[in-house]
Amino acid sequence: MQEHLQHPVFKTISEVSDLEGVKTFVIGGFVRDLFLERPTTDIDILVIGSGIDIAQKVAARLGKLKVSVFKSFGTAMFKYRKMEIEFVGARKESYNRDSRKPIVEDGTLEDDQNRRDFTINAMAISLNRATYGQLVDPFNGTGDLKQQIIRTPLDPSITFSDDPLRMMRAIRFATQLQFKIYDETFKAISVNKERIRIVSMERVADELNKIMLSDRPSIGFKLMDLTGLLDIIFPEMKAMKGVETIKGQSHKDNFYHTLEVLDQITPNTDDLWLRYAALLHDIAKPLTKRFDPTAGWTFYAHNHVGQKMIPKIFARLKLPLNEKMKFVQKLVYLHMRPIALIEDEVSDSAIRRLLFEAGDDIDDLMTLCEADITSKNRERAERHLRNFKIVRRKLKEIEAKDQVRNFQPPVTGEMIMATFGLSPCQEVGVIKTAIKDAILDGIIHNNYDEAYQFMIQKGQEMGLSIKDPS
Known part of the structure; x- marks a missing residue:
């Protein structure tokens, strides 16, 4: 492993550790991503002793770098050459039933690896000169990486009961890496799902956002559904699941349709809030679903009702109640407008009104609407996409000619x-x-x-x- 530890910070840590007579290791995500050949800018250093002390001495040797110290957590961190390096002393943890905050004691390398969430995050590489580059992998994390498995080092029920946020982390890693959650680990999430209620919603939302920003966020939502976490964290999404049939007429499963739209929009945007607009565009369909004997299934005004639901959802998930939320509301409200345009001949008047209402968000709205085409009828889907290209062209033509985007009438x-x-x-x-x-x-x-x-x-x-x- 020595060839992967050429960054100057590792050599300096090695020298300081040997001078101070302490053992140090690089551990966790950096090691995992090393094997996965994924880029990373975070380095976690485990010290069998005082992480703060070693951090300060390494920083001084690298050029009197500014060190941020968090005494209550026993950690210290500094930035060096675009890398963020965090030092922590090895520790042993125990938990009370009603809290995910551990009781922390000084520990050994073994103690620290035992407390890690997953085998792929428990691997450590020695930085001391005598054993430099030596891998310490007591739970066969390398094997789990090869088999693409998410698994806890110890009993998963205890792991998840002690710190229930790890259930969301398991789903997040399975989504980001497109790995399978080990059967025993998966069952333990289902058994312990109610424990997620003791975790602050801010922490849950942080994991949810990482799922949203992955290449295939649908994986995470399907896993949350299968484990029962979706019912607790996002009941509005759970309510979308299922198909009802009356007089031989069925509507599509809006849960799976939504996840398809979400996956289809991800190659076209890294904007978290545009992805949330995709996730929530049909969120009101369960509330507006009606069966009309002549028209079949209808979801009248689901865009309007959905727009009104979003502030409550954002508040519960501790998402920002600012212009980000208003952006999502706006796109949810307008998401049916472009599809209505392509069903008929596109008039200049309709284009002007769409430009006026969407303003600077018109391109994002069109991206959402194009992702919303999930028809299995290939000819129909291709026709809609061709028509959307016409709408996009006319939007540019009308905007260039009439300048109505965000316009204020010239007479006040x-x-x-x-x-x-x-x-x-x-x-x-x-x-x-x-x-x-x-x-x-x-x-x-x-x-x-x-x-x-x-x-x-x-x-x-x-x-x-x-x-x-x-």
């Missing part, structure tokens, strides 16, 4: 009141809306002169008189 409410001698009233809003609609419908161009003349005409139609300027 204050101008309307001044022209007709009005105080704030309903008539002002009617005229302002009429000007906006005239521009979007292509009746007038988006400029002051035409908008002003239209205002005069509309006011006179409503029986208003122009105020004498004198």
Whole structure:
């Protein structure tokens, strides 16, 4: 393994460790990713002794680097050449039933490896000169990497009961690495699923976000469903699962459709919130599902109801209640608009209105809508995608010609009141809306002169008189 430890920080740690007479190891994710040949910028250093002391001495030798010390956790960290290096003393942990915060004692290398979440994260490589590069792998993590298995080092029921967040971590690693969760480990998640309730939602959401940002997030949601965690963490998603049949007519399974949309959008965006829009675009279908004997299954206004559901979902998951949430709401509300356009001949007026409502988020909306095409009818799916290309082209043409994206009508409410001698009233809003609609419908161009003349005409139609300027 020595050829993989050429980064200068490893040599310096080795020298300082030997001078201080302590054993040190690189452990955890760095070692795992070394075998997987995945890039990593985080290095965890295990010290059989004081991690803080060794961190400070290594940092001083590397050039008086700034060290962040966390005494209550016994850890210290510094950055060096785009790498984040964290030092921790070996420890032994025990848990109380009602908390995932461990009682920590000083421990041995064996103690520390025993407390690790999964075998693939428990491998360590010695940094002391006499054993430099030697792998310590007591749980056959290398074997589990080859077999692509997620497995706990010790009894999984105890592992998950002690720290229930590890259940979400197991699913997250299975999703990111596209590994299988070992049968015994998988069963232990199902048995201990209720224990997830003692974990802060912030920590759960952090794992959920990592699942969302993986190459195939559907893996994680299917595993959460199979283990029963989905019912607890994301009941709105669970409610989407299943197919109902009445009089021989069935609707599609909206849970699996949603996961297909989510997987289809991932190659086209790394934006977490656009991915959340894909996850939540049909979230209100269970609430709006109705069977009409003549029309079949309907989900009337599910986009509108879904938009209203999002603040509650974001608040419970401790996701940001700011412009990120509003972005998701906006896309959920508008996600049916482009598909409606391609069903009919695309008019300039409809394109202007879509541009006006979507504003700067129009490209993200189109990306979502294209991912939403999951029809198994290949001809139909290809026709829809071709039509979306036409919509995208027309969006560019209309925007270049009319500049309606995020536009404000060139005649303001204050101008309307001044022209007709009005105080704030309903008539002002009617005229302002009429000007906006005239521009979007292509009746007038988006400029002051035409908008002003239209205002005069509309006011006179409503029986208003122009105020004498004198």
